[in-house]
Amino acid sequence: MSPRTKEQNDAIREMRMNQIMQAAAEVYLEKGIQLEVRDVAVKAELGYGTVYHYYKNKHMLLEDLLWDALNRTESAIQPAISGDGSSLLKATSFSRLLLRNCIQDPSIFILLKTVSDNFHHFPGNRFSKLFAEFQERIYLPFVAMIRNGIDSQSSDKRANLIFGSLVGYASLNIHHNMRNEIDVEGIVDMIFSGLQSKEN
Template sequence: MSPRTKEQNEQIREARIRQIRRAAADVYLARGLAFEIKDVAAQAEVGYGTVYHYYSNKFLLLRDLLEQAASAARELTDKTMAEALPARERLRLLSVRLLGLWSEERSVFILYKMASEKFHQLPEGSARALAVLFDDELYRPVADAMRECVGSEAAEETANMLIGSLVGCAGLWLYRSRSDLDAERMADLLFEGIRS
């Protein structure tokens, strides 16, 4: 057998990090911030030291998990907000797509849930940086599109209600490990209450 190439080693490293982040999201949903690195290692089916090799503590792991989640959410938000649709339809489509993404990538749901709680569970520096990132790149596009739907006065209040409702509804499914979340129906119900 020949030794692995640098590229092969990098692919293995990236796959292991994805595996650890996915396990961390599952463990966080089950235990909240009370989880420990050993819980993540058990969920990922890797050695305790393997997780520590990549993350020296759970807060660094959570920060990486949330930054990657923000990247996925930003890509989805940018793509959806660029659609040639009226603002209300873009917001409904974003809602459906977010619910679908949250069902597949629990870390993105955790990002939105923690944002709704001002990232208060994280160390202050991480909390502040993630709050700014969330507000600028994920919340602001929703509020701007909502402004087109309901006007300036009610835009932020309605954006808050939309995001909060999505987080609450999805949480009921995800915390119970259900996979039958009907994103279309949930979005339709929410948007029946959002009128121009």
């Protein structure tokens, strides 16, 4: 049997890392910051040593998980940011995409919840760069949509309230195993129903 090529090794490495991160997200939803690398290995059905080969500790694993989730969140909301329509319409589309992906992808939910909690479970300030990137790539574009779309002096507070409502609603559904029952359209319509568009 011939040795594996570099491409084959790279594909195996990527598959293993995805398997580990998916398991880590599931364990984090169950145990929070109390998760251990051995828990992730059990959930991923991998040897403890295999997981440690990729991640020396849980903080390195969670950091990778959150950065990957940030990139996937940005991809998920891109249609709303680059789409046509009024700012308020784009903000509504952004919210639907964000909530739908938050419910479907545990790592995106973990990112949003962790940012909302200001990383208070994590030691030191190792996530300050991630927070800054989240603000620039996800949150501030949303705030700009709200600011440009509604007739209010407190648009920043409204954007924060909407964002918090989406994360809170996702949290309730995820922790009560109601993911398949969520009415994304109805929830977002209800959240936005009280906003007065500048165009009216």
